[in-house]
Amino acid sequence: xxxxxxxxxxxxxxxxxxxxxxxxxxxxxxxxxxxxxxxxxxxxxxxxxxxxxxxxxxxxxxxxxxxxxxxxxxxxxxxxxxxxxxxxxxxxxxxxxxxxxxxxxxxxxxxxxxxxxxxxxxxxxxxxxxxxxxxxxxxxxxxxxxxxxxxxxxxxxxxxxxxxxxxxxxxxxxxx
Amino acid sequence: xxxxxxxxxxxxxxxxxxxxxxxxxxxxxxxxxxxxxxxxxxxxxxxxxxxxxxxxxxxxxxxxxxxxxxxxxxxxxxxxxxxxxxxxxxxxxxxxxxxxxxxxxxxxxxxxxxxxxxxxxxxxxxxxxxxxxxxxxxxxxxxxxxxxxxxxxxxxxxxxxx
Numbered sequence: 001x002x003x004x005x006x007x008x009x010x011x012x013x014x015x016x017x018x019x020x021x022x023x024x025x026x027x028x029x030x031x032x033x034x035x036x037x038x039x040x041x042x043x044x045x046x047x048x049x050x051x052x053x054x055x056x057x058x059x060x061x062x063x064x065x066x067x068x069x070x071x072x073x074x075x076x077x078x079x080x081x082x083x084x085x086x087x088x089x090x091x092x093x094x095x096x097x098x099x100x101x102x103x104x105x106x107x108x109x110x111x112x113x114x115x116x117x118x119x120x121x122x123x124x125x126x127x128x129x130x131x132x133x134x135x136x137x138x139x140x141x142x143x144x145x146x147x148x149x150x151x152x153x154x155x156x157x158x159x160x161x162x163x164x165x166x167x168x169x170x171x172x173x174x175x176x
Numbered sequence: 177x178x179x180x181x182x183x184x185x186x187x188x189x190x191x192x193x194x195x196x197x198x199x200x201x202x203x204x205x206x207x208x209x210x211x212x213x214x215x216x217x218x219x220x221x222x223x224x225x226x227x228x229x230x231x232x233x234x235x236x237x238x239x240x241x242x243x244x245x246x247x248x249x250x251x252x253x254x255x256x257x258x259x260x261x262x263x264x265x266x267x268x269x270x271x272x273x274x275x276x277x278x279x280x281x282x283x284x285x286x287x288x289x290x291x292x293x294x295x296x297x298x299x300x301x302x303x304x305x306x307x308x309x310x311x312x313x314x315x316x317x318x319x320x321x322x323x324x325x326x327x328x329x330x331x332x333x334x335x336x337x338x
Contacts, residue, residue, distance in 0.1 A: 011209045018205055026196040036197075043196070044204045051208050092194070115187055134188040162181050169179055 003064055007055050014051055021065050022047070024136050025072050031131050032076045034091050042079055046072040062145045069132070069146040092116055118168040125149075126161035133158055 005013035025046055030039035049071050050057075057067055093112045119127055125147060132143040133154075144154045 015205060015209055018208065022201060022205075023195055027191065027194045030194060031191065040196070040200045040204070044200075044208070047204065048208050048211060051211065092191075111187070112190075115184075130188060131191075134185045135191045137189075162184065165184060166179055166181075169184075 003054075003057070003059070007057065009055075014054065017064065018047055021068050024065065025068055027135065028069060028131065029072055029076060030092060031127075031135070033079065036091050038079065042072065042075045046075050049075070060145075062142055066142050066145045073128075073146065114169065114172060118165055118172060121168050122161055122164055126157055126164065129154055129157050130161050130165070 002013045002016050006017055022043070026039060026043045029042045029046070030036070033039050033042065046068060050068055057064070090113075093109060093116065119130070122130070128147055129143055132138045132146060133140070138146070140151045140154045140158075144151045147154070149157070
């Protein structure tokens with residue numbers, strides 16, 4: 001088993017875990033900080049901490065990724081404590097492949113910007129749960145494990161977040 | 177434009193296209209795996225088993241000592257309850273015999289004290305007169321002996337008559 005080998009100090013095994021889990025962890029961090037270099041720094045720190053502490057990792061019925069998400073989440077909170085986050089929706093949108101023609105490109109870009117701007121108006125916990133549930137397709141249980149809440153609380157927050165997001169999008173469209 | 181939950185979720189799923197920069201991935205991976213703070217390798221199964229046994233032995237030893245201390249106190253307090261009675265011994269008979277022995281010893285001691293303190297018959301009669309406890313014996317002694325002088329006198333008369 002790869003995790004057991006990595007726990008035994010085998011760098012090659014941890015390298016495989018890194019390759020598998022890096023993209024979702026990077027997405028999660030970028031979504032939270034909206035700044036490319038900061039997202040790269042936090043992602044790097046997350047995997048470094050995981051490698052240093054992997055011998056302490058004990059599976060508790062959830063995938064290894066849940067443990068990494070928790071480390072990443074704490075790292076984001078620490079980074080936000082040290083410096084005020086400067087949210088840049090363009091940074092996130094720049095990572096997305098947009099339409100091929102200029103018209104498609106602009107339409108898609110505006111759509112993304114509208115959605116991400118509306119997301120930013122939600123509470124942090126609502127943003128996290130929407131991201132974990134619908135971007136990373138995690139179960140309610142895994143999302144609950146990562147954010148430190150019960151499954152019931154996650155379901156409730158998800159329902160409330162979607163409702164609020166729709167209301168914000170409608171409000172913003174009306175303004176335009 | 178009216179948005180449904182499905183529409184929003186589909187749009188959110190599009191964020192999966194976000195990928196980290198290849199240069200960052202390569203450098204970060206190399207740095208992490210080459211870091212000096214590599215985790216301590218886990219001890220082998222035999223070492224872990226030995227550690228577990230050692231811990232188990234220490235725990236058992238402490239528990240045993242604790243039990244010895246606790247049970248020792250309890251046993252000391254309830255020894256008479258825990259020990260079975262000896263077979264073939266009549267406790268009543270033993271107690272009666274012990275009482276009889278005590279009574280005899282007390283009697284002997286009284287006699288020793290009595291004869292030690294009162295060397296002559298007169299002394300004994302006077303002493304008996306002052307002890308109400310032996311009233312019966314006192315009368316008998318007084319009847320038998322009256323005074324030594326009277327006895328001596330009667331004896332002399334008998335001797336002279338024969």
